[in-house]
Amino acid sequence: MTATPVLVLLDHAPDGTLRAPVRELLTLARDLAGDAGVHGVWAGDQDVAAARPVLAAQGVTAVHRLVTDADPHVSDVLADGLQAALAATGSTLLLLVSSFENKEAAARLAVRTGAGVVTDVDGLTLEDGRVVAHKTVLAGTWTTRCAVTTPTAVVTVKANAVPAQDAPAPSDPRVEDLPVAVRPSSTRVTVVERSEHAASGRPDLGSANVVVVGGRGTEGDFSPVEELADVLGGAVGATRVATDEGWIGHDAQIGQTGVTVSPRLYVGAGVSGAVHHRGGMQASGTIVAVNSDPDAPIFEIADFGIVGDLFTVLPQTAAELRRLQG
Amino acid sequence: MRIVVCVKFVPDIQSDRQLGADGRVVRDGGDGTLNELDENAVEAALALAEEHDGEVVVLTAGPDDAVDAVRKGLQMGADEAVHVLDDDVAGSDAIGTATVLAAAVRHLSADAPVDLVLTGMAGLDGLTSLLPAALAELLDLPALPLASSLDVDVDARTATVVRRLDHATETLTAPLPAVVSVTDGINEPRYPNFKGIMAARKKPVATLTLADLGVDPATVGAAGARTQVLEAAPRPPREDRVLLTDTGDAGTRLAAWLVERKLV
Numbered sequence: 001m002t003a004t005p006v007l008v009l010l011d012h013a014p015d016g017t018l019r020a021p022v023r024e025l026l027t028l029a030r031d032l033a034g035d036a037g038v039h040g041v042w043a044g045d046q047d048v049a050a051a052r053p054v055l056a057a058q059g060v061t062a063v064h065r066l067v068t069d070a071d072p073h074v075s076d077v078l079a080d081g082l083q084a085a086l087a088a089t090g091s092t093l094l095l096l097v098s099s100f101e102n103k104e105a106a107a108r109l110a111v112r113t114g115a116g117v118v119t120d121v122d123g124l125t126l127e128d129g130r131v132v133a134h135k136t137v138l139a140g141t142w143t144t145r146c147a148v149t150t151p152t153a154v155v156t157v158k159a160n161a162v163p164a165q166d167a168p169a170p171s172d173p174r175v176e177d178l179p180v181a182v183r184p185s186s187t188r189v190t191v192v193e194r195s196e197h198a199a200s201g202r203p204d205l206g207s208a209n210v211v212v213v214g215g216r217g218t219e220g221d222f223s224p225v226e227e228l229a230d231v232l233g234g235a236v237g238a239t240r241v242a243t244d245e246g247w248i249g250h251d252a253q254i255g256q257t258g259v260t261v262s263p264r265l266y267v268g269a270g271v272s273g274a275v276h277h278r279g280g281m282q283a284s285g286t287i288v289a290v291n292s293d294p295d296a297p298i299f300e301i302a303d304f305g306i307v308g309d310l311f312t313v314l315p316q317t318a319a320e321l322r323r324l325q326g
Numbered sequence: 327m328r329i330v331v332c333v334k335f336v337p338d339i340q341s342d343r344q345l346g347a348d349g350r351v352v353r354d355g356g357d358g359t360l361n362e363l364d365e366n367a368v369e370a371a372l373a374l375a376e377e378h379d380g381e382v383v384v385l386t387a388g389p390d391d392a393v394d395a396v397r398k399g400l401q402m403g404a405d406e407a408v409h410v411l412d413d414d415v416a417g418s419d420a421i422g423t424a425t426v427l428a429a430a431v432r433h434l435s436a437d438a439p440v441d442l443v444l445t446g447m448a449g450l451d452g453l454t455s456l457l458p459a460a461l462a463e464l465l466d467l468p469a470l471p472l473a474s475s476l477d478v479d480v481d482a483r484t485a486t487v488v489r490r491l492d493h494a495t496e497t498l499t500a501p502l503p504a505v506v507s508v509t510d511g512i513n514e515p516r517y518p519n520f521k522g523i524m525a526a527r528k529k530p531v532a533t534l535t536l537a538d539l540g541v542d543p544a545t546v547g548a549a550g551a552r553t554q555v556l557e558a559a560p561r562p563p564r565e566d567r568v569l570l571t572d573t574g575d576a577g578t579r580l581a582a583w584l585v586e587r588k589l590v
Contacts, residue, residue, distance in 0.1 A: 013493070073496065075459055075469065099492055100455060100472055107459035110421050116552030117421070119454045133553075136561060138343045138351070145557040146349070188468040192486070193497040206492050210589075232590060250490065250511070257363065257447060257510045259492065265589045286589055287564075288580065294571070303564050304583055308572025316577025317584075324585055 001034025002126065005061065007085055007094045009102065010040040014196055016050035020207045021097045023164035025157050026058040029095055030167060032126055037061035040173070041085045041094075043072035048175050059167025061174070064088065068180040073194060075104035076186035082109055084180045086152065093131055095124075098156040098260075099206075106154045116148035122161040122262065122283070131155065140282030158283075159207035160262050197251060203235045205252060210234030211263045213254060213281070217270015217291060217310055220247040224314035225269050231318045237261065239277050255280040269310040273298025290314065327380030327480060329371040329442045330434055332427050332461070333364040333399055334449045335392035348548075349555020350417060358391050360398040363446030365515035370476055370508050371444050372403045372516070378480050380441075381405050383434060387415050387426045393531060400526035401518030407531040408434065414536055417548030424460035425546050429539040431465060442485065443505045447472055458507035468500035471507040478502070 006029040011019040029038040040055060040063040042048055048055075048063055055063065066072060066081035082105060086094060094109070096102040098120045110117045123134035131153040133146045148155075205211065210232045214225040216239065229236045237259065238252040254261055256279035266284035271277065273289070273296055281287075282301060289302035290310045299305040306313055337343045341357035371382045384399030386392050387410035396407035410426055418426065431443055443465070448455045455471075462469035470476075473487035485506060486499040518526070536543050544550060568583065570576060584590045 019493075074498075075471075101491055103455050104459040104469065104471055107420070107424075107456040108463045110456070110552070111424070111460050111463040114552070117419075117454075117456060118553055119456065132556065137558075138345070141343070141561055142345050143559055143561050144345070144349060144555055147554045147556055148552065149554050150552045185466060185468075189470065189498055189500045191496055192499050194494050196494045204492070251492075265584070286587065288584075290576075299569060301564065302569070303567055304580060305567070305569040306572055306576045306580060307570070308576050313572055313577040313580070316575075317580045318577075320578045320581035321584070321590060324581060325590070 002032055002036045002093055004090045004092060005037045005039040006033040007039050007041055007089060007091045009082065009094070009096045010042050010051060010063070011097050011099070011102070012044065012046060012051055014046070016046035016048070018051045018054050019097060020204060021157070021159040023054060023058060024159065024162050025095045025097060026060060027164045028124055028157065028162050030059055032093065032124060039064060039089055039091065041082060042066065043078055043081055052173070055173045056170045057166040059169065059171045061171060063173050063175045064178040065175055066180050067177045068182050070182040070187055071191050073101070073191050074186065074189045075101060075108060076189065077182055078105040079108035079112065080182050080186050081180045083112060084178055086113065088178055092152045094154045096154070096156045098158050103156055106156055109154050113152055114150055115152035115154045116150040117154045118146055118148060119156045120158050120260070121155055122158050124155060124157070136283045140278070158260075158262055160209065160264065202229060203233070205235040205237055205254070206259050206261060208235035208261070209263050210265045211237050211254070211261050211284075212267045212269065213237040213239065213271055214242055214248070214269050215239040215271035216241045218242065218247065220245065222248060224311055228267065228314045228318045231321050232265070234263070234265070239271055239274070268298055269314055271298055272296045273301065327374065327378045327441045327478070328383070328438055329375060329380055329444060330383045330385050330431055330440050331364070331367050331371045331399065331404065332443065332445045332457070333368065333384055333386050333395045334361040335359070335386060335388045335395040336361045336449055345558040348417070349558045358394060360395040361446055361449050363448055363510055364395070365402070366508050366510050366512055367444040367446045368399045368402050368404060369513045369515040371442075373513065374442070374478055378478070383408060385427060385430050385434070386410070387423060387430070389416065396531060397526060398518065400529045400531070401522045402516055403522055406529060409531055409533050410536070410539065411533050412536045414543035414547045414549070417551055418546050419551045419553055420454050420456035421460050421552065422546040422550045424457050424464055425550070426536070426539070426541060428461055428464035429541045430534065433534065433539050439503070441502050442478070443467070443503070445505070445507045447507050447509045458505055462505040465505065467503055467505050469505045470498050470500055473506055473508045474511045476506060476508060476512065
């Protein structure tokens with residue numbers, strides 16, 4: 001266990017509910033912290049109340065609410081707040097959900113505090129007092145274990161890295177205001193406009209347990225993809241071709257430069273498996289591929305591959321699952 | 327307007343990429359290239375320079391072969407190139423690389439002020455995306471990362487970007503000079519044409535060492551790295567794979583397999 005509390009940034013939606021992967025990070029943090037406990041860091045004006053049930057179930061001891069007039073959506077300001085939280089708690093391990101904005105704050109913290117940073121990890125252990133991160137690299141083709149050699153570690157953790165589990169006993173987290181001294185230079189960036197993406201009614205693509213993806217083979221008809229996603233309770237994703245064609249919004253693009261997913265189950269329909277796409281999904285737990293082209297590269301990495309027409313295979317799968325589930 | 331574009335030399339993602347015994351990406355497999363995502367940064371710089379009568383410098387830090395990355399930038403149309411070549415750079419983590427590049431940008435600023443530092447959104451080898459913010463922090467400049475569009479107002483001396491995050495789309499603005507990283511959606515990089523390739527042969531590539539930049543070798547490279555790879559191995563091949571051709575019941579069989587594997 002760690003000597004001081006493990007800190008977790010509590011990413012939340014505008015309504016104050018926690019983003020799904022935060023629960024996983026809290027579970028991971030609890031395993032590492034032991035008696036030292038897990039503390040949350042809350043950035044934003046929202047009340048902590050909406051998140052409280054989850055925080056209590058996860059056994060979180062304390063929540064540090066960053067108090068500042070500056071906009072915490074600016075990475076400099078978030079870094080100021082996280083630095084204050086590290087200082088106030090004496091913590092030497094900070095966990096963040098892997099997102100672009102959190103990685104920006106992590107990079108700044110590393111420069112300011114000398115902390116070691118590891119991004120996109122899918123497991124963490126303590127070995128001889130050192131934080132050791134497990135991650136897959138080179139588009140999921142290699143696995144590494146990497147020790148942080150500095151006293152403080154800042155780690156961004158991928159969604160679905162660990163299953164979220166409630167603490168043996170719930171806690172009654174205390175919420176404390178933490179005034180943040182924002183550096184003058186941190187307010188040079190202004191957020192002129194910020195619009196939240198509309199909720200789809202399906203899980204977030206980046207953190208979903210199940211992702212069903214449509215590619216060129218859908219020829220623009222995503223209905224079988226959406227139907228199977230809904231039966232599986234999953235998110236809908238797409239390849240670059242599908243988003244470039246305008247068949248689905250750019251938010252759905254999976255790949256090295258789009259959304260990176262590592263769900264328990266990935267289903268690719270009419271997806272060829274180009275290297276850019278594989279870079280964004282190859283770390284998935286189980287990979288299913290349906291494609292009419294037997295030479296599609298995705299079959300090289302599929303656990304279950306079907307050479308066939310997605311417009312017959314997907315509806316049949318959905319119908320059979322509905323039958324089996326009664 | 328003077329723009330510095332930081333570029334990286336990476337193994338071609340179409341090649342069989344490997345990690346060495348030291349846990350570092352093998353960079354001498356002969357399959358190296360300019361990081362594809364940096365081509366978008368070079369393109370964005372060239373477009374701005376053409377619009378505002380500016381100058382583009384491509385900058386890289388890396389082994390001998392890394393000069394190919396800046397040469398590609400010159401072929402695309404950049405005016406000059408800087409290659410930080412020093413054995414002590416090897417093994418740098420993202421913060422170490424940012425330390426070297428920040429020193430090089432400062433070195434260039436001594437000749438003439440730098441208005442904009444551009445990078446790609448990520449290196450296709452490590453994909454950490456830490457560099458742009460680290461560079462901004464080290465240079466004490468504002469950062470506008472992940473731009474899918476970039477507008478520079480030369481009179482007001484501001485840069486404005488639009489960026490798409492997982493949950494929101496933001497418009498950010500900051501005064502120049504600033505660090506901006508761009509996505510692969512911002513533009514379509516030009517191909518070097520014959521004229522560009524010929525012209526690049528006459529363009530200068532300055533080679534600098536850490537000593538030239540006043541960088542303490544202990545702060546970068548393997549010596550300054552804050553993480554240590556303990557173990558690196560190819561991911562084991564997937565086992566018990568099923569591959570079948572649909573003869574009418576493949577969907578049903580898939581459903582049964584998903585249930586059996588407890589995936590639903």
